[in-house]
Structures are given as structure tokens and as C-alpha cells.
Amino acid sequence: xxxxxxxxxxxxxxxxxxxxxRLFAEQGYDRTSVQxxxxxxxxxxxxxxxYFGSKEDLLQEVYARVLRLQQERLDAFADADAPxxxxxxDAAADVVVTTIENLDDASIFFRSMHHLSPEKNKQVRxxxxxxxxxxxxxxxxxxxxxxxxxxTPADLIVDYHFGSVHHLSTWYRPDGPLSQQEVxxxxxxxxxxxxxx
Amino acid sequence: xxxxxxxxxxxxxxxxxxxxxRLFAEQGYDRTSVQxxxxxxxxxxxxxxxYFGSKEDLLQEVYARVLRLQQERLDAFADADAPxxxxxxDAAADVVVTTIENLDDASIFFRSMHHLSPEKNKQVRxxxxxxxxxxxxxxxxxxxxxxxxxxTPADLIVDYHFGSVHHLSTWYRPDGPLSQQEVxxxxxxxxxxxxxx
Amino acid sequence: xxxxxxxxxxxxxxxxxxxxxRLFAEQGYDRTSVQxxxxxxxxxxxxxxxYFGSKEDLLQEVYARVLRLQQERLDAFADADAPxxxxxxDAAADVVVTTIENLDDASIFFRSMHHLSPEKNKQVRxxxxxxxxxxxxxxxxxxxxxxxxxxTPADLIVDYHFGSVHHLSTWYRPDGPLSQQEVxxxxxxxxxxxxxx
Amino acid sequence: xxxxxxxxxxxxxxxxxxxxxRLFAEQGYDRTSVQxxxxxxxxxxxxxxxYFGSKEDLLQEVYARVLRLQQERLDAFADADAPxxxxxxDAAADVVVTTIENLDDASIFFRSMHHLSPEKNKQVRxxxxxxxxxxxxxxxxxxxxxxxxxxTPADLIVDYHFGSVHHLSTWYRPDGPLSQQEVxxxxxxxxxxxxxx
DNA sequence: TATGAATGAGAATTCATTCAT
DNA sequence: AATGAATGAATTCTCATTCAT
Numbered sequence: 001x002x003x004x005x006x007x008x009x010x011x012x013x014x015x016x017x018x019x020x021x022r023l024f025a026e027q028g029y030d031r032t033s034v035q036x037x038x039x040x041x042x043x044x045x046x047x048x049x050x051y052f053g054s055k056e057d058l059l060q061e062v063y064a065r066v067l068r069l070q071q072e073r074l075d076a077f078a079d080a081d082a083p084x085x086x087x088x089x090d091a092a093a094d095v096v097v098t099t100i101e102n103l104d105d106a107s108i109f110f111r112s113m114h115h116l117s118p119e120k121n122k123q124v125r126x127x128x129x130x131x132x133x134x135x136x137x138x139x140x141x142x143x144x145x146x147x148x149x150x151x152t153p154a155d156l157i158v159d160y161h162f163g164s165v166h167h168l169s170t171w172y173r174p175d176g177p178l179s180q181q182e183v184x185x186x187x188x189x190x191x192x193x194x195x196x197x
Numbered sequence: 198x199x200x201x202x203x204x205x206x207x208x209x210x211x212x213x214x215x216x217x218x219r220l221f222a223e224q225g226y227d228r229t230s231v232q233x234x235x236x237x238x239x240x241x242x243x244x245x246x247x248y249f250g251s252k253e254d255l256l257q258e259v260y261a262r263v264l265r266l267q268q269e270r271l272d273a274f275a276d277a278d279a280p281x282x283x284x285x286x287d288a289a290a291d292v293v294v295t296t297i298e299n300l301d302d303a304s305i306f307f308r309s310m311h312h313l314s315p316e317k318n319k320q321v322r323x324x325x326x327x328x329x330x331x332x333x334x335x336x337x338x339x340x341x342x343x344x345x346x347x348x349t350p351a352d353l354i355v356d357y358h359f360g361s362v363h364h365l366s367t368w369y370r371p372d373g374p375l376s377q378q379e380v381x382x383x384x385x386x387x388x389x390x391x392x393x394x
Numbered sequence: 395x396x397x398x399x400x401x402x403x404x405x406x407x408x409x410x411x412x413x414x415x416r417l418f419a420e421q422g423y424d425r426t427s428v429q430x431x432x433x434x435x436x437x438x439x440x441x442x443x444x445y446f447g448s449k450e451d452l453l454q455e456v457y458a459r460v461l462r463l464q465q466e467r468l469d470a471f472a473d474a475d476a477p478x479x480x481x482x483x484d485a486a487a488d489v490v491v492t493t494i495e496n497l498d499d500a501s502i503f504f505r506s507m508h509h510l511s512p513e514k515n516k517q518v519r520x521x522x523x524x525x526x527x528x529x530x531x532x533x534x535x536x537x538x539x540x541x542x543x544x545x546t547p548a549d550l551i552v553d554y555h556f557g558s559v560h561h562l563s564t565w566y567r568p569d570g571p572l573s574q575q576e577v578x579x580x581x582x583x584x585x586x587x588x589x590x591x
Numbered sequence: 592x593x594x595x596x597x598x599x600x601x602x603x604x605x606x607x608x609x610x611x612x613r614l615f616a617e618q619g620y621d622r623t624s625v626q627x628x629x630x631x632x633x634x635x636x637x638x639x640x641x642y643f644g645s646k647e648d649l650l651q652e653v654y655a656r657v658l659r660l661q662q663e664r665l666d667a668f669a670d671a672d673a674p675x676x677x678x679x680x681d682a683a684a685d686v687v688v689t690t691i692e693n694l695d696d697a698s699i700f701f702r703s704m705h706h707l708s709p710e711k712n713k714q715v716r717x718x719x720x721x722x723x724x725x726x727x728x729x730x731x732x733x734x735x736x737x738x739x740x741x742x743t744p745a746d747l748i749v750d751y752h753f754g755s756v757h758h759l760s761t762w763y764r765p766d767g768p769l770s771q772q773e774v775x776x777x778x779x780x781x782x783x784x785x786x787x788x
Numbered sequence: 789t790a791t792g793a794a795t796g797a798g799a800a801t802t803c804a805t806t807c808a809t
Numbered sequence: 810a811a812t813g814a815a816t817g818a819a820t821t822c823t824c825a826t827t828c829a830t
């Protein structure tokens with residue numbers, strides 16, 4: 001009977017997650033009440049607490065989804081069979097596109113991480129770290145093979161790039177002058193240009 | 198009689214602002230109660246509401262202070278008597294140092310702006326815009342005079358750099374391997390390298 | 395299981411309404427705190443806000459109840475099969491008795507109506523108007539058929555009578571010299587006497 | 592220098608009293624803050640507390656003024672040299688005109704009396720009683736001399752009439768179809784007609 | 789699997805009043 | 810005569826969560 005992912009007929013947990021994602025992005029985690037979420041999802045509070053242990057669990061689920069997706073894509077690009085400068089450029093551009101396509105998740109990610117309890121926060125940080133290190137490894141690979149400048153520590157370069165990705169949710173508008181792909185190309189280009197020896 | 202800026206003797210509004218800044222940065226705006234602020238400042242709630250119309254006003258005051266400071270510094274560097282690549286590098290490095298020196302304000306700025314009411318938000322955006330445009334003008338000046346590449350739109354370059362500044366509050370630690378100045382130099386360097394024709 | 399209207403066993407909304415009615419009448423709407431109401435009803439604040447959107451909603455419910463009751467009774471007397479002077483007298487006396495029997499509601503009604511928000515106030519006024527007009531129609535009927543004097547506009551006569559009803563909560567005491575019925579008969583009599591041609 | 596009673600130049604206590612009267616009538620006593628009063632009067636809180644011991648004192652002053660005025664006028668009409676039916680009619684009409692002319696005071700009087708502390712309340716009640724009794728004496732004089740019906744106790748007749756006076760603040764509008772004097776004549780007429788033997 | 793009534797702690801804000809100057 | 814900073818208690822309302830059904 002269910003056909004879409006969002007409508008009235010999607011499984012309850014998905015509907016709750018979709019509603020929570022939208023509301024957290026629009027209003028922030030603290031400003032979104034459990035009541036609003038269940039109303040938006042068309043269920044009752046009891047149902048929410050049947051599937052999720054707490055409001056915080058919902059937030060963590062949003063994170064887990066984003067992290068999983070981005071790690072998968074990074075791994076795919078990094079493991080490709082191509083010169084390192086190509087692989088870095090592709091990965092750098094892809095994370096921009098993926099982030100723009102899931103701007104809600106990104107807003108939540110960067111604005112609400114500190115709302116998680118210490119233990120859950122730690123768990124997320126560990127996964128983030130893994131992602132960061134995979135990306136850094138690409139930079140270092142290019143530095144060791146001499147195609148990238150070694151003037152800047154690789155860690156800092158990763159943070160430089162992810163700063164701009166993080167920032168997207170602040171300024172990017174779908175109806176702006178640049179398409180997703182153009183923004184991605186420009187940002188990847190800036191990264192690669194900065195890395196020229 | 199008052200000599201310090203923070204102690205028991207500083208004027209009440211300053212003490213409130215200092216306490217609020219610290220707590221907003223540590224816990225986030227929504228998670229910080231008015232009660233906590235007044236306790237930290239050693240005054241009563243009535244006193245707070247005597248000087249500030251609302252909790253939100255306190256937040257706006259923090260913003261106003263940061264914006265004023267950063268605009269002043271940018272103007273000074275941008276108006277200096279030096280080649281444009283030097284002026285851009287100095288401004289780009291200075292905003293990093295200033296941000297690190299006021300990491301609390303920066304965290305609040307980037308994480309809590311969406312907590313302001315629409316009208317106050319607009320006001321802050323207007324001032325942010327002015328700052329952004331002054332910075333962009335520097336980039337464009339270099340592009341027109343041929344010392345910077347024109348491959349990337351100036352607006353995007355400004356957002357690229359400020360993404361990394363914004364991001365500082367996420368990863369920079371005073372006890373990390375790099376000093377403030379080193380980070381600033383590296384980030385300014387990356388910007389200038391990316392702009393090489 | 396529930397048998398009384400007030401005890402520990404009555405449904406929570408009724409208990410809240412009963413407590414609020416008594417306290418609003420005794421102390422006035424503004425002087426009665428939500429805390430007092432829930433304590434008197436033996437429930438918690440959360441329960442109150444589960445059933446009523448606001449303190450004001452509670453007040454409006456009190457109004458709605460009174461208005462419904464009085465309109466029903468007026469309609470019954472006005473539509474009866476009797477000479478107009480008899481129907482007016484019965485209606486005029488009945489509203490006195492009903493008001494005395496619900497003196498709390500009446501006090502609240504006349505003293506606290508201006509505490510309602512504009513929109514709710516309007517809604518109450520509309521219902522009041524309907525009541526006023528039904529009563530006025532009775533007076534006019536008698537005037538047209540010649541049994542009542544036309545010296546005074548019917549509207550004014552209605553306000554004259556309701557002034558005295560309104561006033562009851564100021565002076566009527568159950569232990570005073572006159573019974574409810576005696577007061578009602580006297581006031582209806584005064585009205586009819588004033589209307590003699 | 593001072594020429595009006597209301598402007599910027601009137602003595603401070605008068606200005607406070609005028610501002611308080613207007614605000615109490617518009618918003619109710621409880622809804623009017625001391626801050627609003629002093630702002631409307633163009634002075635500071637300290638000044639208010641210099642002249643009045645409390646917010647309640649301000650309210651009592653408004654009462655005292657009304658009571659004094661109405662008692663004076665009633666005494667004048669009641670002591671006149673005319674037949675009792677003329678004196679009653681004049682007094683009954685005059686209180687209507689005076690009430691309409693001071694509709695703010697009247698609203699406050701009838702709506703806020705229960706806001707006074709028990710002792711002040713008692714004091715006001717005593718003066719009200721004196722007024723009521725002077726009026727009742729007029730009715731009784733007419734009843735004893737046979738020009739008024741004795742069907743209704745004099746006390747009730749006084750309350751009947753004052754109910755309608757009280758009610759004026761609910762329905763009377765200066766831009767309505769009837770002038771002050773017309774309303775006064777009609778209401779006095781109704782009273783006298785009801786008293787016909 | 790889901791409901792919805794009920795909890796209880798805590799939120800921001802208001803306000804009459806005081807008092808040193 | 811008048812100021813205005815400061816108090817502290819009270820106010821309405823919100824909300825994540827629980828639990829009997």
C-alpha cells in the first residue's frame with residue numbers, strides 16, 4: 001500500500017524522522033517540541049516513544065544517517081582508480097553536492113551537535129574523526145607524492161575545506177546565481193588551487 | 198572604584214554581558230536560563246530586566262559587540278597603504294586571530310543567530326552584509342588589477358574564507374599544536390595561494 | 395462511578411471549572427492564580443493546560459455556560475403561549491432567580507468580561523446581543539400591541555432591567571430580608587409598572 | 592505658569608491621578624502597572640511614591656473624589672424646595688448625567704472596588720451607604736406622603752435605580768442615538784413611572 | 789502497536805516597592 | 810522634591826516523559 005517515503009502511508013518511524021529533520025532544521029532542536037514532531041508526522045506521542053527512546057535519539061538518528069551516507073561516498077571516491085588530485089577533487093566536490101542536497105541535515109549537524117549528551121556526542125565525534133582522517137589521508141598522499149604543496153599541515157587543509165562545506169547552510173540558496181554543481185566545482189577548484197606546489 | 202572588567206566591582210550590565218557570553222558559548226542560548234546568568238553575574242533577575250529588555254536583547258548585545266569590533270579592524274586593514282595582496286592577507290589573518298581571541302563570541306555568533314527574532318535577525322544580517330561586502334571589495338580590487346585569479350566569483354571566495362573562520366570554534370584548541378598566529382598565517386596563506394592567477 | 399459534581403470523583407475539567415468559577419467570583423480573575431485553581435481542584439498545572447489552552451479559556455468557558463443557560467430559559471419563556479405582559483414578567487423574574495442561583499457566574503460575568511482578549515470578547519458580545527434582542531423583541535411586541543407605554547425606547551428598557559440584574563451581585567445576600575423569589579417578583583413588578591401606558 | 596488641569600504643567604499629584612484614572616478605566620486596576628502610570632504622567636516612580644503611599648492609595652483617591660462629588664450633588668437636590676416627586680426625579684436624573692460625564696470614574700468604581708484592601712473597602716462602603724440612605728429617604732418620604740406606591744421596599748427601589756446607573760458604563764456611548772440628558776430623562780421617568788401608585 | 793491523560797520541574801517575564809543619593 | 814537602580818516574590822505557561830489501557 002505504501003508507495004512514497006513521506007506521505008501518509010510511509011512507516012511510522014520514517015515519518016517521524018522526516019518530520020523531525022525538517023523541524024530541527026527550521027527551528028533548531030531545542031525549539032522543536034515533541035508535540036510538534038508527532039503532529040507533523042500525524043501520530044501521537046505514545047507512538048514516538050514506542051520507536052524512539054527519547055527526543056535525543058531522534059537527533060542521533062538524523063546524524064547517523066548523514067554520517068553513514070557521507071562516509072560511503074567518501075570511501076567510494078577515495079578508493080577509485082585515478083590520480084590522487086582527481087580523487088581529492090571528486091571527493092571535495094561530491095561532499096558539497098551531497099551537503100547541498102541534504103541542507104536540512106547539514107544545518108542540524110553543525111548547529112545541534114552540542115545538544116547531544118556526552119556519550120552520544122562522543123560516538124558521533126568518533127565517526128566524524130574517521131571521516132576526517134580518510135579525507136586527510138588523501139591530502140597527505142598527494143603531499144608525499146609531490147603533487148600538493150606541503151606548506152600547510154594536512155589537518156588544517158581538511159578543516160579549511162570543511163569549514164566552507166559547513167558554511168554552505170548559511171548562505172547557499174537554491175534560487176541563487178550558482179547551481180549545486182557550479183558551487184561544488186568552484187569550491188573543489190579553490191581547494192586544489194590552494195594545494196598547488 | 199572599579200578596576201577589573203569582570204569581578205564583583207564591574208558595572209552590572211558588563212557583568213551580565215560577560216556571564217551571558219560565557220554561558221551562551223558553553224551551553225548554547227536555549228540551554229542557558231536567565232537564572233543561571235544572574236547567578237553567574239551575582240545579581241538578581243530584576244536587575245537583568247532593568248538593563249535588558251529580554252534574554253534575546255542580551256544575545257543581540259553580544260553580537261553587536263563582535264560586529265563592531267570586527268568591522269573596525271577590517272576597515273583599518275583594508276584602508277591601509279599597501280599592495281592589495283598584502284592588505285587582503287593582513288585582513289584575512291587578522292580576522293582569524295580576532296576570532297580565536299574571542300572564540301566564545303564566535304561560537305555564539307555562528308550557532309545562535311537563528312535564535313534571534315526576525316527583526317533583530319535582519320538587523321544583524323544587514324551589518325554582516327556590510328562586512329562581507331567590504332571584504333569582497335578587496336578581492337575584487339585584486340582581481341581587477343590582475344594580481345588575483347578571476348576563476349572564482351569574489352562572493353564565493355569570501356564565503357570560502359569565512360567558512361574556515363566560522364569553523365574555528367569547532368576544532369581550534371588553545372593547547373593544540375598550532376598557535377593563534379600560525380593558524381592565522383596558514384589560513385591566510387591558503388586563501389592567497391588559491392587566488393594566485 | 396462519579397456521582398457528585400464537585401468531589402474528588404468528578405471529571406477533571408469539571409473540577410477545574412468549578413474551582414475556577416468559585417475563585418474568580420471571590421477574588422477576581424486577575425487576582426486568582428492558576429496555581430490556586432489547580433490546588434483547589436486537586437490536580438496539577440499540567441492537567442489544566444491539557445484541557446484548557448489558557449487561563450483565559452477557563453474564563454470563557456464560564457461565560458459560555460452562563461450564556462447558554464440564560465438564552466435557553468429566555469427562549470422558553472418568550473415562546474410560551476401567554477399574553478405578552480405575562481411572558482415578559484415571567485422572563486424578567488426568571489432571569490433574576492437564575493442570576494441569584496448562579497451569583498458567582500454573574501459576578502464574574504459583569505466584572506471580568508473586559509479581561510477577555512478582543513476576539514473572545516467579541517464572541518461573547520455577539521451572544522449577549524442575541525439575548526438582548528430577544529428580550530427587546532418582547533418589549534416591542536407589547537408596545538406595538540398597546541399594552542406597554544411607548545414613552546421609552548425598548549433598548550433602554552432592556553438595559554434598565556439588566557442593570558438591576560447586573561447589580562444583584564453587588565447587594566443581594568442569601569440571608570437578607572428577601573427571598574430569591576420575592577426579589578424576582580419585586581423587580582419584575584417594577585419593570586411592568588414602569589411600562590404601564 | 593500652570594493653567595490647565597491636565598497638561599505638562601499641572602501639579603504632579605493631579606497629573607498622576609488623571610493618568611491613573613484613565614488607565615484604570617481603560618485596562619482595569621490590576622492590568623495597569625505603576626510604570627505605565629508614571630510614564631503617562633511624565634514623572635518617575637519615586638515621585639509617585641512621594642505623593643501616594645501605594646498604588647491602592649491612588650485608587651482610593653479616585654473613589655473619594657467621585658463619592659464626594661456625588662454626595663454633594665445628591666444633598667443639593669434632596670434638600671431643594673420642591674415637591675418630593677420633583678426632587679427625586681431631579682436627583683435620579685442628575686446622577687445619570689454626572690455618571691456619564693465621569694464614565695471613567697464610574698467604570699473604575701463598579702469594577703475595581705473589590706481590589707481595595709478590607710479596611711479601605713469598608714471605608715468606601717460606609718460612604719456609599721450614606722449616599723444610598725439619603726436617596727432611600729427621598730423614596731420613603733414620597734411613600735409616606737402617598738405620592739409613591741408602597742408596593743416595593745424603598746431599599747430595593749434604590750438598588751433598582753442604581754443598577755441602571757451602574758450599567759451605563761457597559762452600554763452608553765457618546766456617539767449613540769441618545770444624548771446624556773435624554774438618557775437621564777428616560778431613566779428618571781422610568782423610575783417615577785414605576786413608583787406611580 | 790498505539791493512545792492520551794497526567795506529571796512536575798523549570799522557563800521567561802512582570803511588578804510594586806524600597807532606598808541611597 | 811525627585812531619581813532610578815535593585816529587589817525578590819509571584820505569574821503564566823511549556824515540555825519531555827510516563828503509564829494504565
